[in-house]
Amino acid sequence: MTGRVAIVTGANTGIGYQVARYLAEGGNDVVMACRSIEKGKEAMNRIKAEYPNSLVQVMEVDLSSMDSVRKFVKEFTRKKTRLNLLVNNAGMALNFKDQTRKTMREGFEVTMATNHFGPFLLSCLLIDYLIQTADIMGEARIINVTCALHDHEHSWLSKDCGFLEVDNFQLQKEGTFNGLQAYKNSKLCNVLLTYYLAEKLNNTHVTVNAIDPGIVPTTELSRNANKTDRFLWLCCVHRCCRIAKKTTTPIKASLHICQLADSEKYEGVTGKYFQNGHEERSSVESYDKELQEKVWKVTNRLTGARSMTLANEDLEEISLNSHGSLDMIK
Ligand SMILES: NC(=O)c1ccc[n+]([C@@H]2O[C@H](COP(=O)([O-])OP(=O)(O)OC[C@H]3O[C@@H](n4cnc5c(N)ncnc54)[C@H](OP(=O)(O)O)[C@@H]3O)[C@@H](O)[C@H]2O)c1
Structure with missing residues (x-):
């Protein structure tokens, strides 16, 4: 056993399942963070049948609900004393042609909530844990699974999408919503905040990277x-x-994520975007520092995310809603 604790979101199926399976096989203590406990347990049992000595458990989280994310973190921090790896893998896409905007109970558009707000809040609430673990064990890593469609200037599938507009962040303006634009925006936010968070964490031993797993139709x-x-x-x-x-296949796609998660090659590597197992340039839009900062601020404000470690310069911005901080949920 490695003594390393990992969280993989969306671990019951697809790419996330393969990542959890690989990390479990490697002797890590893996928390499969799943929306459905039943589906999660069924997946966990498959891993345990293959690797009977593996340390795997399922915990419930619905990333489209900020309340659920807070509950998950509260439970996680009760159960575990450290966190070495957070793989923000879970994601969803509506029908790309769908023009009906759906909102969740907390008022967030479902794609943005699941793919961006939830994973962002999760990362922020666990930051102190990751930093403390890195202080003791040398390093900790966050991996954000994004998508090449975030780059509408280079992707044939998202070529008709527009740039992200911060004043229309959740495509709330009439006539602007469609499933593809929502997905593209949410995956762009993953990259924008990977870069921003990596800079904020540069005095720590926590690394943050984004990865496109490739096209995995199955x-x-x-x-x-x-x-x-x-x-x-x-x-x-x-x-x-x-x-x-x-x-590619879920197994092959997961291998790139797993390398980023546990290879020594990536020690200290942070604020990068990976594709096909290599570091690549992400979209031009994703390097826009002003946009990164605006998205960081608006996301902090909307989700109520706050970490004591990151807080000082953001306090003013997020004081509107501060019930997400780690010290307050404990
Ligand atoms: N497949 C591709 O071609 C491709 C390409 C580029 C990027 N990606 C990215 O890769 C990641 C994994 O996707 P995949 O292809 O493996 O898709 P998938 O088979 O649909 O798996 C998605 C996982 O996310 C979970 N999930 C969805 N909504 C959730 C929520 N509200 N709360 C918690 N978990 C939720 C799903 O749980 P349920 O089973 O309960 O729904 C499932 O476990 C996603 O971030 C996706 O954007 C995929």
Whole structure:
């Protein structure tokens, strides 16, 4: 056993399941953070059947609900004394053509809530834990699983998307919403805040990186697509592109994430974007420092995220809603 504690969100299926499986096989203490306890347990049992001595457990979190994220952190910090690795993998996409904007109980648009607000709040609430672990054990890592579609200037699929507008952050302005733009924006936010958080943490031994796992048609990410699109995606795109090595499998996609998670090669590497197992440039938009800061502030304010360690210069901005801090949930 490595003595390292890891959280993998969305670990019951797809890429996240393979990441959890790999980390469990490697002797890590893995918390599978899943929306459904039943699905999570079923996945955990499959891992335990394969690796009977592995240390795996399931904990419930619905990332689209900030209350659920807070509850998860409260329970996690009760159970574990450290955190070496946080893999923000869970994600969802609506039907890309869907123009009906759905909001959650707390008022957040569902895609942005699940893919950006929830993972951001989770990272912020666990920052102190990661920093403390890194102080004792040398380092801790955060990995944000994003998507190449965040770069609409270079992706054929998201080429019709627009730039992220901070004053229309959740595509609330009439006529601006569609599933693809919401997904693109949320995945861009993952990259923007990877860079911003990495800079904020530069005095610590916690690293933060973003990774695009590649095109993996066989996961359940396209579950909200209509039947024709799903058929095209699975049968045509996957079959044709697999031959040209443009698509990959959940196992192969997870290996790049796992390398980033536990290879010595990435010790101290922070604030980078990875694709196909290599460091790459992300979208031009993602390097916009002003945008990074605006997104950081608006996300802090909306989620009520706050970490004592990061707090000082953000206190003013986030004092509107500070019930998310680690000291307050303990
Ligand atoms: N597949 C691709 O081609 C591709 C490409 C680029 C990036 N990605 C990214 O890779 C990551 C993993 O996707 P995947 O392809 O493995 O998709 P997937 O098979 O659909 O898995 C997504 C996971 O996220 C969980 N999840 C969804 N909404 C959640 C919520 N509100 N709270 C907690 N967990 C939630 C799902 O749980 P349930 O089973 O309960 O729904 C599932 O475990 C995502 O961030 C995705 O954006 C995927």
